[in-house]
Amino acid sequence: MTSEFQEPSSSSSSSNTHQWTHDIFLSFRGTDTRNNFTGHLYNALHKKGINTFIDDELRRGEEISPALLKAIEGSRISILILSKNYASSSWCLDELLKILECKKTKEQMVLPVFFKVDPSDVEHQTKCFGKAFDELGDKVKDDVKMLRWKDALIDVSNLTGGWIFSKGNESELIQEIVQRVSLVVNRTYLNVAKYPVGIEPRVHEVNSLLSIGRNDIRMVGILGINGIGKTTIAKAIYNSIAYQFDGSCFLANIGETSKQESGLVHLQETLLSEILRDTRISQVGNVNRGINVIKQRLCSKRILLILDGVDKLVQLETLAGNLNWFGIGSRIIITTREKALLANHEVNLIYPVRDMDHNEALQLFSLNAFKTEKPPENYAILTERAIRYARGLPLVLTDLGSELYGRSIVQWKSALDKYEAERKRKRKVRKKSSKKIFYKNSK
Incomplete structure (x- = not known):
């Protein structure tokens, strides 16, 4: 054959x-x-x-x-x-x-x-x-x-x-x-987004870095600020390609989980049990033993591992310390805000998530605020104001649209006034803080 x-x-x-x-x-x-x-x-x-x-x-x-x-x-x-x-x-x-x-x-x-x-x-x-x-x-x-x-x-x-x-x-x-x-x-899909606006082209761009058809091992970083859609993109990628691997695992909120007692050990155990499809994985005991178990059990397996919300180098060193921990054809995706962290871990394939363009932002906001892809005519000006406030961030567009859904024009104006005033206040606080730091360092 x-x-x-x-x-x-x-x-x-x-x-x-x-x-x-x-x-x-x-x-x-x-x-x-x-x-x-x-x-x-x-x-x-x-x-x-x-x-x-x-x-x-x-x-x-x-x-x-x-x-x-x-x-x-x-x-x-x-x-x-x-x-x-x-x-x-x-x-x-x-x-x-x-x-x-x-x-x-x-x-x-x-x-x-x-x-x-x-x-x-x-x-x-x-x-x-x-x-x-x-x-x-x-x-x-x-x-x-x-x-x-x-x-x-x-x-x-x-x-x-x-x-x-x-x-x-x-x-x-x-x-x-x-x-x-x-x-x-038989696979369980991850919930991605109620309105997956703009996700597909970004997934396509990350997939071009993953080059799944190539017989190598790759780490790819998805880089961006909070609310830009890193996790959403990673979930969509997971749903579309996970079935092609011997095993797969999506570890969410790694930064928060690792702060908990034995958090890194728990993440190691979750990684092993999900990829090996074995809930009977015994406790690895400590981080160092967990590293050895991961290398021993996964070094010959073609796996997909998504490390979401990484904010410390030790998290990468504990969960995916080196490419040779995994089998040929494996792909590791890391979502993070920290570009230096990726550089320190020698992750050279990086996708910086771009802001939503105006059309994407308009569609996503409108779907959440009006349940249609465009705003009613009498809300058009306020919608543009809301989009400017959101600055192309999907999370802000989604949350703000959902909050304003069903509200009157008067309520919209009041809410937007409050948010914009709060943003100006925070900007002034940051400027004062940066000046204090500058004068202190210059003495």
């Missing part, structure tokens, strides 16, 4: 709140694979308790049925079995269009299996795959529809997260697919 797993592109976190009716939707060409590969894959998924939709009906007519469209919309993952005659079926190609639409609008995961066809033949419609597509074109005689299908085939050929199978043991590939989707289906 020659199969290859390709890491998927990032997606935002909204998929974790969608109510799916099926775990898997199987799209396939019945004459090619129904009674062999696809049939065996369906049985393996079913035995694993994974709710899988497979179309068992004979297809009549040219229009895809409403029931099938509904099944695609309600599926968390679509698996495309791209075989040599897949493109000879208008049904399959219409399924593909719907699946790619749901990927965009519902954050559905799409996993292609290039079954005895090359991805380049799918992309360029060449060889036997292209011949089947051309023959369909002669039948449908619809240039617009053919162009839409062609674009969809190009898109699917460039998707990551799937497998290439040319020959060998099909059961091994089926087992690998079942294992992978089981991790997705």
Whole structure:
């Protein structure tokens, strides 16, 4: 068997709140694979308790049925079995269009299996795959529809997260697919944000630093002030990629937890139990022993570890002291306000979180303040005032919008006056304090 797993592109976190009716939707060409590969894959998924939709009906007519469209919309993952005659079926190609639409609008995961066809033949419609597509074109005689299908085939050929199978043991590939989707289906997602405005492009930028497809070990820092959205971005990344690793762990509020009695030891124990999926992990006893246990147990595992809210170097030294603590392919993400801390730990891949631009800030604030993406006309000026006060910080935009929700214009003005006055007062206090420090140091 020659199969290859390709890491998927990032997606935002909204998929974790969608109510799916099926775990898997199987799209396939019945004459090619129904009674062999696809049939065996369906049985393996079913035995694993994974709710899988497979179309068992004979297809009549040219229009895809409403029931099938509904099944695609309600599926968390679509698996495309791209075989040599897949493109000879208008049904399959219409399924593909719907699946790619749901990927965009519902954050559905799409996993292609290039079954005895090359991805380049799918992309360029060449060889036997292209011949089947051309023959369909002669039948449908619809240039617009053919162009839409062609674009969809190009898109699917460039998707990551799937497998290439040319020959060998099909059961091994089926087992690998079942294992992978089981991790997705059975995984608990982190709650990211009620309104995930602006998260996806920032996740994409961090993922470019992570380069998950590369066979190395990386630490990446997410850097920014309080309220800028570091934790939110890290959670969204965790939701989108955690299933690709042997084990994963999101350690939240590390700075606060480490202040507690035996806080660092507790964090070490949590890290081990979550990555090893073993709640029976015995107490490590002390920090030094915990370091040795982490190195011994995780040095051969490909893990995802997110260290959130780090504010002291000792926290990194205790939980992820060196790249060689973890197996090849591991990724460690650190969120912090302290750039010097990352430098001291030799973290060279750093993503400084940028402020929200005006459009993002307007949308996020409006969703919290009005439950719509734009403010009512009579609140437009006050909304701009609130956005200026928030200075592009998602946390401030969210909290302020939520507080002002349902209030009158008079109440808005009063609240904004109070917040702006308090900010000016604090600024004056800081200036006085800095002057005192300057005069003291100059003596």
